[in-house]
């Protein structure tokens with residue numbers, strides 16, 4: 001191994017595991033990709049958490065580009081005030097398709113079911129999830145439910161928006177609402193099963209010595225996310241169930257004509273859908289914590305605070321749903337409480353942003369692609385978070401409700417932050433998952449392009465939203481055209497930035513350099529096993545004797561300016577030709 | 579301890595831990611299930627508060643006799659399954675099998691009684707459709723909850739019967755002892771279904787009488 005050992009290098013938890021590493025430059029080793037068979041059934045019937053992660057990755061990539069195609073069509077349509085391509089009706093179906101697919105079939109499962117599934121057992125020193133069969137089942141449930149909904153969205157179309165508000169969704173809409181709702185209902189069970197599996201795994205399968213406060217922050221993020229999945233998703237199921245019961249069987253639960261209350265649906269829906277934002281952002285926070293520490297070669301600043309902040313976000317996140325309903329006629333006292341709590345939930349998020357920044361302080365920062373994505377995350381998440389505070393205060397919210405300001409805000413959080421982190425994590429663990437190094441130059445270019453494309457797309461939406469441009473309209477007054485053209489142009493750039501990794505990742509699978517076990521010189525058990533990991537992860541279950549992120553001795557920041565050998569460039573360490 | 583007799587699956591290295599994981603997992607699932615019903619109970623409570631007289635009137639049309647019989651059946655079935663669960667932990671697979679059979683029978687009886695009750699309800703035009711029998715408009719909402727909640731509960735009963743059938747199948751092949759953790763998991767689930775019914779029964783059949 002060509003790495004020079006630095007004073008801060010992580011002492012491997014188990015020397016034997018390291019000894020099992022294949023020789024550098026050797027062709028594809030025995031790994032989970034080959035072990036267990038190469039047939040289609042060996043994949044579709046697998047209970048290996050790593051293969052299931054790959055199955056999820058393929059499915060959500062398909063959904064991501066389907067939802068993305070819808071977004072691209074929407075943005076092309078909006079180049080001119082009268083709209084270029086679609087009727088109003090088709091436009092409604094298009095933004096519903098985009099929202100439903102992106103929220104439930106991409107963002108919610110994205111990081112947990114791919115990176116989480118792959119890494120969680122590796123990070124805690126386990127051979128698999130606690131319930132491997134349930135893990136596979138959750139993939140089938142996911143794909144089955146998602147396909148039902150996609151059929152509904154493509155064949156019949158749904159025009160309610162992803163929020164399914166009654167009475168439109170129950171009484172007036174003539175589109176395929178029922179089938180779409182059934183699909184989302186089914187997919188909910190997949191979330192719940194994944195959450196249960198993660199929590200049980202973290203509780204019961206940690207390696208000896210892997211104490212709770214030695215867990216990598218990514219694992220804590222999975223834990224907090226799973227809690228939200230288990231406790232929020234069933235309430236979404238209930239609200240969808242009641243919509244289905246009303247549409248299909250005429251159970252008039254939200255029918256205002258006989259005294260029903262459509263707002264009750266909004267309460268139930270947002271009781272899930274606000275915490276769902278944390279299902280999307282907490283895993284991203286976990287990914288960023290891993291990347292920032294390794295890129296700065298620093299212990300994470302305030303580890304315990306990072307943990308408590310995530311738990312606090314998960315808990316307080318359950319009590320703020322009312323901020324989606326400030327204009328629904330709720331009592332001013334309720335609005336006051338929801339507004340206050342929405343401010344409160346921003347505090348732990350801010351703590352995390354400060355701690356990441358403090359982690360960088362006096363670090364030896366290298367700007368490999370994952371770090372570029374992480375820095376993009378920090379900027380975009382901060383903008384999204386601050387505009388979230390604006391929306392949490394009732395007077396501003398009343399002014400900008402249902403405008404592009406809101407659209408821009410939640411895209412900054414859910415796409416700017418969450419998807420950037422997902423891509424960052426994908427690059428960071430790509431060598432571990434595939435055993436190949438991605439092309440660093442292209443990856444950095446894509447990261448920069450994504451950041452600029454994203455801001456180009458969504459920053460104009462803040463401005464036009466503030467000026468009064470309402471969301472969900474197929475046409476708009478000519479005065480907004482400048483902003484729309486900017487936004488649509490940015491979306492094209494963003495599309496290229498999202499497509500690029502698809503190509504260079506595929507390229508690297510075939511032509512990329514073979515990755516060593518620990519290309520980033522990172523701490524963490526997942527880097528002690530070969531890349532890609534063998535089927536059973538660990539030859540021997542490791543004993544953990546260190547806290548996470550031991551990049552330097554306690555209380556001693558590495559000397560400033562004394563950089564450590566990292567091969568050519570700042571990317572993963574390349575193995576020199578022998 | 580008989581716990582150690584359960585078959586060990588990947589990724590566990592100790593049977594005790596494996597059993598802990600299964601029990602823990604089931605508890606987490608039950609927490610999730612509780613919230614699934616909680617949404618409906620919340621809606622019910624809100625509407626009961628909004629339309630007290632309509633709900634009271636509608637509540638008087640629910641068949642108390644069938645409801646009471648079903649409550650008794652289900653409570654008894656929880657007892658028999660508890661016995662089965664304890665018996666397998668004390669190495670008495672025979673007694674355990676009998677307990678599972680009784681539970682399965684009582685569960686089936688519950689669904690049959692529920693079916694008879696549904697038929698009566700339909701005869702009395704309690705389906706909130708065009709021929710709905712009651713005059714107060716909000717009575718339709720009450721029956722919206724009645725049909726939805728009892729139906730969702732019946733779905734859970736059906737899943738529970740599936741799990742019990744699996745235990746019977748295991749018992750027939752003499753493998754109940756090797757799967758004692760399954761017995762415990764099924765028992766926990768069955769108790770939840772039972773408790774939910776107790777709440778449904780109280781809300782829909784008893785309040786306002």
Ligand SMILES: [Cu+2]
Nearest residue numbers: 274321323324
């Ligand atoms: Cu919210």
